[in-house]
Structures are given as C-alpha cells and as structure tokens.
Amino acid sequence: RELEGILNNNNAEGGVKVLDRTALILDIFAQHAHTREGALQVELAQYEYRLPRLTRQWTHLARQAGGAAGRGGIGGVGLRGPGETQLEVDRREIAARIAHLKKEIEKVRAHRRRYRAQRQRSAIPVIAIVAYTNTGKSTLLNTLVGSQAVLTADQLFATLDPTTRRVTLDVHGKRPALFTDTVGFIQKLPTTLV
Known part of the structure; x- marks a missing residue:
C-alpha cells in the first residue's frame, strides 16, 4: 500500500x-x-x-503565470x-x-x-540463474566461472543488470555454456517497476 x-x-x-x-x-x-x-x-x-x-x-x-512568460515579460x-x-x-x-x-x-x-x-x-546453450534477491546467484556464477567476474554483496539488488559469462561444463573444455546472472525477485514488487 x-x-x-x-x-x-x-x-x-x-x-x-x-x-x-x-x-x-x-x-x-x-x-x-x-x-x-x-x-x-x-x-x-x-x-x-x-x-x-x-x-x-x-x-x-x-x-x-499571467501575461508573457520569461525574463522581462519576453516569452520563448x-x-x-x-x-x-x-x-x-x-x-x-x-x-x-x-x-x-x-x-x-x-x-x-x-x-x-x-x-x-x-x-x-x-x-551454445544459455542457462539463466534465477532466484529471489540476495540468495547467491552472483556467487554461484563466480564459482562456475572460477573468478570474481560479477560483483557479490550481502545486500538487496546488488545485481541490477544481467551478466552473461562463458563456462566450460566438462574437464576437457569441450562443452561450453553461457550462464546468465539475473536480477533477483522480490515479493510484491510494484508492477510499474517490472
């Protein structure tokens, strides 16, 4: 409300x-x-x-405002x-x-x-990581990538922009996939913000 x-x-x-x-x-x-x-x-x-x-x-x-607007009564x-x-x-x-x-x-x-x-x-397969805000989606992506490719923080909406990174799914480097870190959900988000 x-x-x-x-x-x-x-x-x-x-x-x-x-x-x-x-x-x-x-x-x-x-x-x-x-x-x-x-x-x-x-x-x-x-x-x-x-x-x-x-x-x-x-x-x-x-x-x-009455009359002409602007400085000295001059409109524009x-x-x-x-x-x-x-x-x-x-x-x-x-x-x-x-x-x-x-x-x-x-x-x-x-x-x-x-x-x-x-x-x-x-x-190349594209996989989206989807969950509520502040549940570790960015941390999961960083773990899969093996680096700190995405900002992680213990706060709501640390990620506001989807980020996609290439990840190798097998040991031999032959199965690439693209993982996307998404913006988290929040309950009762006003529809004007979607």
Whole structure:
C-alpha cells in the first residue's frame, strides 16, 4: 500500500526522509545501476513514479503565470506561457524526459537484441540463474566461472543488470555454456517497476 499523504506530511515536518516501499526500491535501484541501460531504466521508473505525485508537491505554488512568460515579460520556446501553472510546466518537462528515456532505452535494447541473436546462432546453450534477491546467484556464477567476474554483496539488488559469462561444463573444455546472472525477485514488487 502506498502511503503518499502520510509520507509527504512526515517529510515536511520532521526533516527526515521517509519513503514508501516503491520509493525505497527505486532508491536502492538507483544506487546499484551500473550499466547505461540500468541507469536509464531506473531514471525512467523514478519519473513515472513521480509524475502522478506532482500535485501534492506543488499545491503551495499553484498560481498561474499571467501575461508573457520569461525574463522581462519576453516569452520563448519551452518557457511558461500565460495561464500555465508551475505544476503544468513540471508535468510537461517530465513527460518530455520520459519520452526521451524511452527512446534511449529502445536503442540499448536493439543493441542487446543483436548480441542475443548472435549467441543464438552460435548454438551454445544459455542457462539463466534465477532466484529471489540476495540468495547467491552472483556467487554461484563466480564459482562456475572460477573468478570474481560479477560483483557479490550481502545486500538487496546488488545485481541490477544481467551478466552473461562463458563456462566450460566438462574437464576437457569441450562443452561450453553461457550462464546468465539475473536480477533477483522480490515479493510484491510494484508492477510499474517490472
């Protein structure tokens, strides 16, 4: 359950940052995103989470700008127009940023699809290591590879980006396979973060 109203009041009064479950998960994701795609996805999720909550943040600034916007009454492209509230400006800017992030993520995904197609043509088996967060998936991959190829830490979502490594399955080095360390599951993950 989201507790936005209560949290907004507590944040304003106590000077202590109080987060709901979704905001906390997004904060953890932001700290652990190490690849371009991961960082883009986290930023997108943060903006999509923030957009519907803007109304509660700008009630004290709900005044409309009258006349021409900009310095000295001179309007310009992207500046606040007549009758446009700060809330409307922020919504428009966030919507534009969301659209930009989606385009950037699609470029990264297209690049990843090319690599996936290349792996499929090689006919090497691909095995995904799947489990809840903080259960040792990265440690298992490092053990199979025989090195510290992937960051391991006793913390939630230490891995936010899937990592694939080549592993030899027999002693003679004749049976290669690709093992992928995946992002861990968490119960009751908000659907907007999937």
